[in-house]
Every structure is written in structure tokens, then in C-alpha cells.
Amino acid sequence: MELGTQPSSTAEILPRVGARVRRRQAELVDEWIDVVAWAQDNVVTTVEGAATLVEGVIDTGVPIAGDGAPLVSEFNLMELIAVLGRSPDGGRGYVGRIIECAWRLPGVYAAVVEGRLEPWRAERIADLTRSLNADAAAFVDRQLAAVGGVGWAQLERLVTEAVIRFDPDRAEQERQAAADRRRVYFDDVDGNGQVESHAILDAADAHDFDQALSRRAKLRGQLGDTDSFDVRRAKSVGDIARHDLGLDLLFADEETGEVIATVPGRKVVLNVHITDTALNTDEAGNPFANPVGRWDEGRAPVSVAQIKEWLQAPNTTVIVRPVIDLADCVPVDSYEIPDRLRRRVELRDHSCRFPGCPKQATACDLDHATPHGQGGATCPCNLVPLCRRHHRAKTFSSWRYVIVLPGHYLWTSPHGHHFLVGPDGTRALDPPRSPATH
Template identity: 65%
Template sequence: MDLGTQPRTTAALLSGLRAEVEGRQASLVREWTAIVEWASDHVVTSPEGAATITEGYLDTGVPIAGAGAPLVSEFALMELVAVLGRSPDGGRAYVGRVVECAWRLPNVYAAVIAGRLAPWRAERIADLTHGLCAEAAGFVDRQLWNASGVGWAQLERLVTEAMLRFDPERVEAERKAAADHRHFDISEVDEHGMVHLDGLLDAADGHDLDQAVARRAEVLGRLGDDSTLDVRRSKAAAELARQDLALDLLIPDPDTGEVVATVPGRTVILNVHVTDTSLLEGNPLTNPVGRWDEGRCPITTAQIREWLRSKGTTIIVRPVIDLADHVPVTAYEIPERHKARVMLRDHTCRFPHCSRPATRCDLDHARPYGQGGPTCPCNLVPLCRRHHRAKTHSLWRYETPMPATYLWTSPSGFRFRVDHRGTHPLHATGDTGPPDQ
């Protein structure tokens, strides 16, 4: 570094980096706009009439995006890909993603053009929607009118929900076909006297098994087993097997000698959400999509019915929870009913761009309890341990201008809005609202 010059501040350096990112994104937006104009000029109307003679050669319209997007001239596409400097396959896929957004995901495309959504994020969305029917793609697009803060897992769940809503027969058929491949195998003994397990289970069965192993591994630790958690889990699985093998000695049927085994069943908690979404969309049918909290994913109602019919299942139906209720308590400790409200309201850590599930987060008093902040859902915010520490021990700060909306300020003064639509940088000092639609 030249000792005769002033060292750059961190804020100035970060501002320069942000400018570079914005400049690169602006260049890509111009490229996308030009590709869409090119595609509009080279649309071929139908597969049947797509073959035309151009200078003695057969030119064909090719589908490079999902159902409902236009076919484009094959020969013209070759030229465009060459100009873009991309490989034939990679270039075709890239142009297809742009066309997918422009024709089938107009809200996503508009967000890219407006600079609210990075083009590379839009490309990922286009990859996931390519195989959807037009109605399902439209549903995804409506949910992603501002997708800058949507994580990949959340996006994949949204695509799954779209398939469940608009192509349920196909989804159910694929689920049943996949269920036929369930297995649980144990390998031959290796040279160390160990075996490997390999299995494919129903998701709820797998969750039950994981919970049973985790509980027993914890008990082993409390009883003095100082093995690592992985080793204790292995031992716990073996103990479950030995317990089952002992059942025929403990509980025989006195008449037939047949083993009678009673095992604790699964507990299912149903959160019933009252919504008028179906009516708003003109659909009188019951919503075919359920959500599994433990798996953090949408599932079919048919699969839910199968799980509820499992022998020994205990079903707990929670009353409808008003997430806007203010129900403060005088203690610092947070009651379970408050935790449930916060988890159902916020779903994930509320730090910018963090997607850790709220169920694995601390609950932070937005206004500290020692300064008069109430222990109430309106004053509780889920933050993962890392970001809870950052808020407590560094200069990261947030405000809550309205329920479930958080305005963060970084140590160098950069500001972000975090809400149910994700994370959005705020460039103007007084800007507290969502990005322009």
C-alpha cells in the first residue's frame, strides 16, 4: 500500500463492490432484453409448420422452454449461441431459461428487468419450472413476484406445491411408484466386523425411526456412555432391534403362541389453517396440498390420510391460532404457546438471507426484557444462534416497523428489509417499504 495515500474505509470498499455487482447485473439485464427481442423475431408458430426451406436447408422450430413458450428457429438459435460465445448445449439451455422467464414467468422476468432479482437466480427458477404445465408455472410465478430472498429449498417446495395443485394425479402416481422401491438392506460383514445399512423409507416412517434412535442415544449418554453421538446412535439402533427380538419372550399369545407386540405409535399434530385462497381463485375444490412441518415440505392429502391411518397413531388437532394476538406474560421465560405462534408466523431465522428453520432458532426479545420489552409474540424474533450472537455482541441492529417485518442495519450502515417475501437491500436512507412492484 502507498504510505502517502489515505487507507480506504471498509464502507467505501464495500460500496465499490456493490457498484461492481450492480454494474454486472445491469449488463446481464441488457443481454436478457436483447435475447427476448431476438426470440420474438424468430418465433415458429407450430411443430407441424415449423419446417421451412431456408437457402436450400430445412429449418425447424425447436422447443427450448416449457409448455406455452414459443418455438424458435433452430438455425437462428445456432447463430445466437455462437454470438453469445457459449457451447451449443449450454447456450441453448441458457437462451431457453431466458425465454422461460419472459413467456411463462412474467413476474420473475419483470423483477429481473427492474433489477430486483439477480439473473442467475431467475435462471435457477426457470430450470425448476421448465417441466411444469402452464398452470403450475403460472402459480409459481404469482408467488414469486418478488423472489430476491427466496431460498432454494423454499423454491423447490413451491414447485412441488404447484405440481400437487395442478397435476395431482401425476404426482400421486409417481409417489406410489416411488413407494414400491422402498427397501432396508444390511451389507455383508466387512473386515472390521461392521455392516453398512442402506434404506429407502416413507418420510414419516423415517422420521419416527430417527426420533427413536435420537432418544435412545441421548439416554445412553446420560447413563455414562462417552462415545460420540454417531456411535451412540449406532448402538441405539441395535438396542431397538434387540428390544424387538425380546418381544416374543415377553408377550406370547397364550393360545396360539403367536407374538403379540405393542409399540408406541406416532403422534401427529394437525394445524388446520382456515383460508379463502380457493375461493379467490375460483376453485371450489378442497386444497389438495398439505404441509409437513418436520419435513418442511408440501405433501399430498392422500399421503396425510395414509399417515393418520397408521395403527396406534395419536392425532392432536390444535385450535386455530391467531398469529396477530398480543398475549404478553410477565416472565422472561417464553411459554410454548408463544413459541408456536412465532414459528408459524416467521418460519425461518429473520437475519438477512438466512434460511435456518425457526424451530432451530433462539427467540430474541426485539426490545430487551431488561429494558421493559414484553415477553409477547409481538416482541419475539427467531434468530439462529450465529445471528443472535451478531445482534447481541456486534453492531448489527434491527427494527420491527410492522409484524413479521424487520429492518436490519449492518455495522457499516447497509440496510436490509426482511419479510415474508425474503431479503431486500434498501438503498435510500429513509426507505422502509418493499421494493417497487
């Protein structure tokens, strides 16, 4: 740009940037198609002479793609990598991910070729599935085809579920190995007499510990401790270690009137959902129980064995909640949102519904899609979880959304770009429209 020329407006710049991104992606898709064609021409039938992965400087002997994908010639791959202009190790990983998609994740590969999925996202998926057996990889591919796309955390949970479903022995071995790595350790004491602590804990134990610290920090405040809540939580670690007698005093919960004398034990709430996946059938049509559970607060799939272990902890109180119809509309007259409605919205949406935001719904505001002052109901069908940052964006800027279906939201950016947010994540919709045409 020459000095003195009028700079382009944002509304003119954004379409040009988007067009270049689409051109680059189209060229990369053509490269993927050529790599797949190259692989078909360079298959070897034995592991001798086949390309394998390298970790550091050590050849692992593991093929560059997972079980069921073709073995390709090591020496011919070197030539392809040179033409691609990639490093030897990075190049074999790159080609391996394309082969992984083309042969073991056909739905993902088709989405790349058709322009529905960015190649770099497909590569990330391939990295996670390469170690899975063929059945588990096919399961991940089917699930991704059904929902269209997911966030990284959700993808990792999907892979975890695939391992639990189709390779239970591996899942249990990994669970036991992870349990053996649990530890608590402390760094050196600094000049101010403080020390950093680190821990790897069972997830349920960590949750209980977190709740215990918050409870004791609150009680400390009631006893007159004027430090910040975070400092009181830190001081409560010592209270728990020493069983501080001051915490044996009786306090009444301000909301429920319940008298609290001692720290309660573990409380577990089971939400039992009966769905078409609750019972599965094998190839012979015989039913078997779904071995996958969900830890709501951890937002992760867990095995039934892990759930049983958590429930067997001493002093555990188990609360079984009835199945909740998430599509049910139960409005109330007030602006304030009852906990029962909040729970329905959180179970439906799980996270902030702004494009790409992963913040958990339990930590979000609930926005009235149609404002309450304009006749909008306080009802799950009109309530949307938005984190504080994105709630402010919707309230104070030109970001807007409409509810397409329960759990599905169409957002419009200030310059007319559209994003569809739903259970399968965020999808950008093209072409954008001018804000004047809305």
C-alpha cells in the same frame, strides 16, 4: 495498488463493489431484452426445425422452454449462441430460460427487467418451472409476484405445490414412483468392524425412526450407558432390531411424570388453519377443497393422499390443534418463554430471521427484540427466532434490527447496509447509509 499507498477502508470498498455488481446486472438485463427480441423474430410454427434440449449427447426432442412458449429456429439459435460466446448446450439452455421467463413467467421477467430480481435467480426459477404445465407455471409466477422473492428451498416447495394443485395425476405418479425407490442398504464392513448404512424412507417413517433412536438413546443413558448421545443413538439401531429386553423397564418422565413402559406409536399433530385459500372455487364458482397440506417439521407441501396414508399407520395418535391467531399478543411477566409462545413465533417466522439464513425456527433461540432488562415484553410481538450464530452477531457485534411489522425485520449491517427480512425472504435495500446517521 502501489507499495506504500494507504489501502482503502472497508467502508470505501463495499460501495464500489456494489456499484460494479449493479452495472454488470444492468448489462445482463439489456442482454435478456435483446434475446427476447431475437426470439420474437425467429419463431417457427412446427417442431421440425425447432430448437430442443440435449441431455449428454442425446437430443431429448423437448423444446428449450415450457408449454406455451414459442418454438425458435434451431439453426438461427446456433448463431445467437455463437455471438453470446456460450457453449452449444449451455447456450440453448440459457436462451431457453430467458424465453421461459418472458412468455410463461411474465412477473418474474418484469422483475428482472426492472432490476428487482437478479437474472441468475430468475434462471434458477425457470429451470424448475420448465416441466410444469401452463396453469402450474402461471401459479408459481403469481405467487412469486405476490411475495417478491423466496429462498431456494421455499421455491422448490412452491413448485411442488403447483404440481399438486394443477397436475394431480403427475403428482400422484411421482409420489408412487418415489415410494418405489425406498430402500435400506449397507456398505462393506471396514477393518474396525463398522459399517455405513444408507436409507431412502417415507418422510414420516424417517421422522418416527429418528424420534425412536433419540428416545432409546436417552433410556440407555438412564441405564448407565456413558457413551455420547450420538453413539447411543447408533447402538439403539441394534436395540430396535433385537427388541432389547432392557428397554422394557419402566421410567418416569422427569417433566410430566408419565410412566414410559414401551415405545409410543406415531404421534401426529394437525394444525387446522381456515384461510381464504382453504376453499377454492373453479371457473363456474363451485367450491372445492384445497388439495395441499403442509408438513411443518419437513417444511414442505404434501398432498392430502399422503396425509391420509400417514394417519392410517397402526397405533397412530392424532392431536388436532385449534387455529392459532399468529397476530395475537399474549405477554407473560417472566423472562423465560413458555412453549405456547414459542410455538406461535415458530409458526409465524419458520426460520432464523437474519438475512438469508435458512435454519429452522424450531432450532433457533428466541431473541427479545427489546431486551427484557430494558422493559421488553416476553410476547410474540417482541420475540424473534435467531440461530445461535446470528444471535451472537446481534448481541456482540454492530448488527442491529428493528421490527417493521409482525414477521418483517429491517437489519442494519456494521457498515450501514440494510436488509429487509420477511415471509418473502431477504431483500437488500439501497443505498446504504453511514452508521453515523442511524
